[in-house]
Amino acid sequence: MAKILKKKTIADKITWYELDAPRIARKRKPGQFVIVRPCEGGERIPLTIADADPEKGSITLVVQEVGKTTAYMGRELEEGGDMLDVVGPLGTATHIPDTPGRILAIAGGLGIAPLYPILKGFKEKGHEVTVILGARSKDLFIMRDMTATLVDKLLICTDDGSEGYHGLVTEVEKQLLESGEKFDEIIAIGPAIMMKFCVETARPFGVPITVSLNTIMIDGTGMCGGCRVQYGGGDKFVCVDGPEFDGYQVNFDRMMQRQAAYVGQEKKAYHDYLCRLEAKAQQIEATEREEAVS
Amino acid sequence: MSEIKKETLTEEQLRERIEHRDEYSNKDKLKMAKVWWREQKPEDRVKNTDEVPFRLSELEAQAEAVRCMDCIKKNCVAGCPVAIDVPAMLRLVGEGDFRGAVRKMKETNVLPAITGRVCPQETQCQAVCLMSKAHKSTDEAVSIGKVEAFLADWERENGVEIPECAPPTGKQVAVIGGGPAGLTCAADLARLGHGVTILEAFHKLGGVLVYGIPEFRLPKKIVEAEIGILGEMGVKFEPNVVVGQTVTIDELLEEEGYDAVFVATGAGLPWFMDLPGEDLNNVYSANEYLTRANLMNAYKYGTEADTPIADSKRLAVIGGGNVAMDSARTAIRLGVPEVWLIYRRTEAEMPARLEEIHHAKEEGVKLHLLTSPVEYTGNDNGFVKSMKLQRMELGEPDASGRRRPVPIEGAIEEFDVDTVVVSIGNGANPLIPRTTPGLDTNQRKGTIVVDFERFMTSRPAVFAGGDIVVGASTVIMAMGHGRTAAASIHQYLQDGEWAGNGQAN
Ligand SMILES: Cc1cc2nc3c(=O)[nH]c(=O)nc-3n(C[C@H](O)[C@H](O)[C@H](O)COP(=O)(O)OP(=O)(O)OC[C@H]3O[C@@H](n4cnc5c(N)ncnc54)[C@H](O)[C@@H]3O)c2cc1C
Ligand code: FES
Numbered sequence: 001m002a003k004i005l006k007k008k009t010i011a012d013k014i015t016w017y018e019l020d021a022p023r024i025a026r027k028r029k030p031g032q033f034v035i036v037r038p039c040e041g042g043e044r045i046p047l048t049i050a051d052a053d054p055e056k057g058s059i060t061l062v063v064q065e066v067g068k069t070t071a072y073m074g075r076e077l078e079e080g081g082d083m084l085d086v087v088g089p090l091g092t093a094t095h096i097p098d099t100p101g102r103i104l105a106i107a108g109g110l111g112i113a114p115l116y117p118i119l120k121g122f123k124e125k126g127h128e129v130t131v132i133l134g135a136r137s138k139d140l141f142i143m144r145d146m147t148a149t150l151v152d153k154l155l156i157c158t159d160d161g162s163e164g165y166h167g168l169v170t171e172v173e174k175q176l177l178e179s180g181e182k183f184d185e186i187i188a189i190g191p192a193i194m195m196k197f198c199v200e201t202a203r204p205f206g207v208p209i210t211v212s213l214n215t216i217m218i219d220g221t222g223m224c225g226g227c228r229v230q231y232g233g234g235d236k237f238v239c240v241d242g243p244e245f246d247g248y249q250v251n252f253d254r255m256m257q258r259q260a261a262y263v264g265q266e267k268k269a270y271h272d273y274l275c276r277l278e279a280k281a282q283q284i285e286a287t288e289r290e291e292a293v294s
Numbered sequence: 295m296s297e298i299k300k301e302t303l304t305e306e307q308l309r310e311r312i313e314h315r316d317e318y319s320n321k322d323k324l325k326m327a328k329v330w331w332r333e334q335k336p337e338d339r340v341k342n343t344d345e346v347p348f349r350l351s352e353l354e355a356q357a358e359a360v361r362c363m364d365c366i367k368k369n370c371v372a373g374c375p376v377a378i379d380v381p382a383m384l385r386l387v388g389e390g391d392f393r394g395a396v397r398k399m400k401e402t403n404v405l406p407a408i409t410g411r412v413c414p415q416e417t418q419c420q421a422v423c424l425m426s427k428a429h430k431s432t433d434e435a436v437s438i439g440k441v442e443a444f445l446a447d448w449e450r451e452n453g454v455e456i457p458e459c460a461p462p463t464g465k466q467v468a469v470i471g472g473g474p475a476g477l478t479c480a481a482d483l484a485r486l487g488h489g490v491t492i493l494e495a496f497h498k499l500g501g502v503l504v505y506g507i508p509e510f511r512l513p514k515k516i517v518e519a520e521i522g523i524l525g526e527m528g529v530k531f532e533p534n535v536v537v538g539q540t541v542t543i544d545e546l547l548e549e550e551g552y553d554a555v556f557v558a559t560g561a562g563l564p565w566f567m568d569l570p571g572e573d574l575n576n577v578y579s580a581n582e583y584l585t586r587a588n589l590m591n592a593y594k595y596g597t598e599a600d601t602p603i604a605d606s607k608r609l610a611v612i613g614g615g616n617v618a619m620d621s622a623r624t625a626i627r628l629g630v631p632e633v634w635l636i637y638r639r640t641e642a643e644m645p646a647r648l649e650e651i652h653h654a655k656e657e658g659v660k661l662h663l664l665t666s667p668v669e670y671t672g673n674d675n676g677f678v679k680s681m682k683l684q685r686m687e688l689g690e691p692d693a694s695g696r697r698r699p700v701p702i703e704g705a706i707e708e709f710d711v712d713t714v715v716v717s718i719g720n721g722a723n724p725l726i727p728r729t730t731p732g733l734d735t736n737q738r739k740g741t742i743v744v745d746f747e748r749f750m751t752s753r754p755a756v757f758a759g760g761d762i763v764v765g766a767s768t769v770i771m772a773m774g775h776g777r778t779a780a781a782s783i784h785q786y787l788q789d790g791e792w793a794g795n796g797q798a799n
Binding site: 023024027037041042043044068069084085086087088089090218219220221222223224225226228229230234235240254257258260261262265266268269272 | 564566598599604725
């Protein structure tokens, strides 16, 4: 059980949680994640640790509502209440070389949340970090100011052109690489499709690229194999072998298919949940109205 | 099994037998009819997750216990990995002294409600029972397991005696893993007065008992009740702690003040076959399929549980062991219309318990023998749609004494499926060895190396037992390890002597 110390909505359907989890806060390293189960009967879902305060004993999670479990968390869990189960830190930590180099980090949408602690790790070791941050529209950026103050160069791009470069993160990536800028490593975190194209863009330039995979998981300890992805010649378990991998070896198409394994059931569960919430709200409203009348 | 006559005795017959229990000679007993338990009918049980056998009634348990000849050899005691004094226990049951029988049983077995249900008695105590020998059939053995389960259930309903614990010694032991090995070790250490904390990776304790073995073989409320008793004995539980990640063994010993550690993390690493297409959607490991169904309650998806599972029409389980049977029978209860078992040898070589194979067939599981998958193919969305099976024939016996399956060249067939559950076994999970410097493992199997007398590892103050030291085994074997290890830890906590270890198993 972990107490929810702070909870706030930071953008449309994106919630920021600060949880009381002293052991995890002390132990976690950039790149690692936790698995949470919000309530009895709830599902176990992996979430990256976006930040941690070892002294306070707290960890930060940034969660986008994409289905029933995340909707329940955002709408029904309250500050001061509890997250039923939190286990971690899981996965291996990001490899951050001791000798400073030049890093290009690319984040799409919510990808900045898992990327942030990694950037912090690189900065602590004196690396020079350039970040490309992409979103559909300028109102959808999260953690943007804190990223800007942390890194050496921040490039913004939006799908709708409302701010910065009008286009995709991969286009900015390509321009940078073509302009002759030299990077020791690229790190891309975001939707699978974005990571796939970041890898394809980097390939002709031969720059090493690391990606962070977010597959479906249950235990997170290597016990079920549900998180496996095709990697190089064989399969890897993302929860223990990852979540970070050499992007050139990952079969993204298969991974995206695996992510969608339960999409039909999940859509229905999400829809049913929203309907139930709606019905509940209407009922409360109706009783309130009745009470007001009588 | 269906061939044998399962006569049921009338209440009068049972009473009469019990009344005259002291008058029978061994010859009489050999002729005495076995008291068969009743079972849910296959057509009913496939629609629920209740247990298959009904519990023996008090009279039935008593009358069955009377069959014990109380022979001098007591093979059953030697056949039991935790050496329950079976004849003494049965004598007390025969007399109707259930409380006394429970105490006798619990002298060496702390989880009888569980072992009574899941132990392979037909290869252990009941295999060597004089009744089996005399009749040349293990079916005729005294039903030790059923009596054991009866007693444990009787106790749960008539008031459980919480074992007395010695005064606190001030020593603290961390038990890693809440499966049968860890639970047994914890119970024994608590009785000896040591402070015990069980650290468990999952949100719930029980290990394979809660995530693997299905509800219809072992109701989860029984496991919860047994674990509850440990709580009352003062054992502390810390779920959601993955040792090696959340905290390391070194930290437990050096920073968190534990005096000793018992590693009982089980054999939780699913084996796959490395076949093309094995990563397709709806190709599961048995661990994943069973965990979704059992621990996460996927069969209540949409109402009480949020973890989905494939909505299958034609499912194939690969393997012929108990885990394969559990997977197939779980699929049946999830409403899968067609469930197949794909096994590379014949039914005679299947490692699963006869009773399980029999139950599976009764419930409609179909066998497809002498075949083994070599490739899976998927549809455009990446879901498995068929597999290529290699036909086999039986060759010479292998190391296990079973005839080896040999591929018939060119004999490949296509088999349509929409779900596959790979159930070919589990290895040792490498998480703890990887994060504990100096902890020796068996190079080939990855199991932690211990001596099997004191269960000491190559690291001082670190003990290990259960599946993590032998690979996938049995509940009772894990419990036996837990018990011996507890005694060994107790001794170590008193004299501080470390015999050391590091030889290969
Ligand atoms: C489906 C299935 C059916 C079976 N049926 C039978 C049967 O009918 N009869 C029988 O006798 N045997 C059966 N077995 C085998 C039996 O369950 C095992 O031999 C037994 O459970 C082993 O006990 P254990 O305590 O060593 O490990 P487990 O029961 O595997 O328990 C290990 C525990 O440790 C936890 N753990 C793992 N790593 C860590 C870590 N790093 N930190 C903290 N915790 C950790 C795990 O989550 C788990 O809870 C079956 C096994 C399976 C999979
Ligand atoms: S989530 Fe189960 S093995 Fe990775």
